[in-house]
Amino acid sequence: MNSVIKTILNHRSIRKFEDKPLSDEQIKLIVQSAQAASTSSYIQAYSIIGVKDKEKKQKLAELAGGQNYVAENGHFFVFCADLHRHQLIADQYHQDASENLESTEKFMVTVIDAALAAQNAVLAAESMELGAVYIGGLRNQLSEVSSLLKTPSHVLPLFGIAVGYPAQEPDQKQRLPFEHVYHEDEYQQDQTSYLSQLKEYDQQISAYYEQRTNGERKDTWTGQMARLLSRPTRMYMKEFVEKKGFNKR
Amino acid sequence: MNSVIKTILNHRSIRKFEDKPLSDEQIKLIVQSAQAASTSSYIQAYSIIGVKDKEKKQKLAELAGGQNYVAENGHFFVFCADLHRHQLIADQYHQDASENLESTEKFMVTVIDAALAAQNAVLAAESMELGAVYIGGLRNQLSEVSSLLKTPSHVLPLFGIAVGYPAQEPDQKQRLPFEHVYHEDEYQQDQTSYLSQLKEYDQQISAYYEQRTNGERKDTWTGQMARLLSRPTRMYMKEFVEKKGFNKR
Structure with a gap:
């Protein structure tokens, strides 16, 4: 590299x-x-x-x-x-x-x-x-x-x-999964896989916050986004x- | 560097x-x-x-x-x-x-x-x-x-x-003068110096085109911009x- x-x-x-x-x-x-x-x-x-x-x-x-x-x-x-x-x-x-x-x-x-x-x-x-x-x-x-x-x-x-x-x-903040952001030849619109990618990402982010705060912060990326979108x-x-x-x- | x-x-x-x-x-x-x-x-x-x-x-x-x-x-x-x-x-x-x-x-x-x-x-x-x-x-x-x-x-x-x-x-394309793009503490609005910076830049760009095309292309940056803005x-x-x-x- x-x-x-x-x-x-x-x-x-x-x-x-x-x-x-x-x-x-x-x-x-x-x-x-x-x-x-x-x-x-x-x-x-x-x-x-x-x-x-x-x-x-x-x-x-x-x-x-x-x-x-x-x-x-x-x-x-x-x-x-x-x-x-x-x-x-x-x-x-x-x-x-x-x-x-x-x-x-x-x-x-x-x-x-x-x-x-x-x-x-x-x-x-x-x-x-x-x-x-x-x-x-x-x-x-x-x-x-x-x-x-x-x-x-x-x-x-x-x-x-x-x-x-x-x-x-x-620390670095982990990004969305590669497959979620990068589409080949056309936009992939399969909602099931799209949502399951987000779920997996949420689990990663949640584990990261738990580990970083000794279990105090419970949060997910979609949760953060939902709060952001509510305002x-x-x-x-x-x-x-x-x-x-x-x-x- | x-x-x-x-x-x-x-x-x-x-x-x-x-x-x-x-x-x-x-x-x-x-x-x-x-x-x-x-x-x-x-x-x-x-x-x-x-x-x-x-x-x-x-x-x-x-x-x-x-x-x-x-x-x-x-x-x-x-x-x-x-x-x-x-x-x-x-x-x-x-x-x-x-x-x-x-x-x-x-x-x-x-x-x-x-x-x-x-x-x-x-x-x-x-x-x-x-x-x-x-x-x-x-x-x-x-x-x-x-x-x-x-x-x-x-x-x-x-x-x-x-x-x-x-x-x-x-070749590389020369950018606007540093002083023209970078302002200190607040936007410098002195039109006289602003326009004289553009004039100087035009001369540089014009010399570059002349040199690159053996004198064939007569052009300036403001000229290019004027054409762009006209459409x-x-x-x-x-x-x-x-x-x-x-x-x-």
Whole structure:
């Protein structure tokens, strides 16, 4: 197994960091790694905001739901879908590009572009013995986050990534069975085998939690998902995304 | 520079492959690498369809706009946003999760989840001396692609990845200037410097094309973007995505 695959398979989210900032060289290498990812039709439809300011980080931590590792880390990156520069280009070329820029298709393009770049950033960080965790909690209160980061129209903060020197060694979380996620030639829709795969997975996850907590935590993956699904979250998103100029038509 | 960052920075999309299929071991390692990526709240909201069937690949190549490397490669992966298993879980737990599953927020979660996994897959492939290219063209005719791959409701094919043994060595495409993509503490909105960065980038890109084509191709990045923006594409997407159970509220 080569070192790239080793790094990939060794991933675990780090939520506790040493009090040691990343160097400018590390930040630059992480951003350059992000930029090296594929981009749809060369569109490069994202931006990255690196937050160093302590007060801003503290505020972001509160907005993200009180996760202290949003404030306490080596560096905090915010990945944004960004068609702002494309809007400027359209203006320069005297084009009305709004139909295009505001389409659901372009929304998907920007989100995918940003996510590909982000995963490169995370792997680059991990390869430098740093740890990282994605912060989807940034979407809890995106209007406040946007104001804080002063993002213009056609820019949408999607998630954060806290990066730093790891101060913990968490276990890995086991993924869904290969056969459940990977389909050959077409989507396998046999519900019986689908549900039995989930049952088997539940047993594995349940055994893992039991073992890790000395029998205290009784939980399954489908149980976690059922709880997650029972709480509609961030239902303001559709309206907010549209207000920012995305996903309107 | 470590080998992970070397692999990341060495990326270029490969569009011509040797006629040599990936082994099952290679496919499995690529999928396992994909699955090792972070996933929002452990939701694992994607599936991967690996297409081996030659007729299906040929059909996908036509649907994607006649790109022959969609058919001629070592393996063709289709990454799908997938909340189908979550719908089944909600049913099993006697929950009505439709508000949640159909939200724009969950649509973003699934697209980000799938893209993070995909980028791991691409890097894993590249680390094995394979080449890869994302196929956004799969979204040209997504209804036909969905039928061909028999994806159920709450499953949305997002893009393909053609992987294989490279039969070409393309140049790298230079990215936007670091300062243009990376903002410190807040989004830099000084339009003058923003536009001058784009102008400088245009000059670099223009010199690159001139040099590569012996002066034949005159082009800039903003010129390419202006052409891209002048053609609204895949405007059916909003309706189609909603029909599949995503992004409705």
